[in-house]
Amino acid sequence: MKDICGGGGPSLIQECSGNDAAVNAVFQIAGHNCRVSFTGHTAGHEIPVEIGQINWRTLRIKGSGGTDHFTPRAIRFMSQVRDRIDFKKLTTDYFDFKDIDKAFDKAMNDKKNVIKVMLTFGEQNE
Known part of the structure; x- marks a missing residue:
């Protein structure tokens, strides 16, 4: 990543x-004064990171998800690109909720073929 960004990082x-590994990597690859936004969910467990990199690299960090402005912005973005991107291709597998164990097994053990596993309730509405 540093090579791509001319040696300084993004x-x-x-x-x-x-x-966990991706969250940790953020602190290793970020460039000086990098803006960092975390939207992936990591709640419920701790991730070891080199927290001193925040000061050393002068990182500006924010989290986002579940805020009152997040959903409207996501909807606006999706409406702007819906004619250019086929989002259905991002969901590779559907499982009825009663088969949640199979869905988790697929998501955890077939990472080469899975992009997103979707749980459905009753009839599948694509």
Whole structure:
């Protein structure tokens, strides 16, 4: 990442996965004065990170999700790009809620083929 950014690291990072390794990597690759936004969910467990990098790199960090402005902005964005992006291709698997164990198994153990696993309730509405 630093090579791509000319040796200094990115000036903006949007971490959406909530993956422990990805969250940790943010603190390793961020450039000086980088704006960092975390929207991936990591609640419920601790992730070891080198917190001193916030000061060392002068990072500006914010979290986002569940705020009153998040959903309207997401809806506006989706309406602007819906004719250019086929979002249905992002959901690779559907499981009825009664098969939640199979859905989690698929999501956790078939990462090469899975983008998103969706749970449905009753009839599937795509």
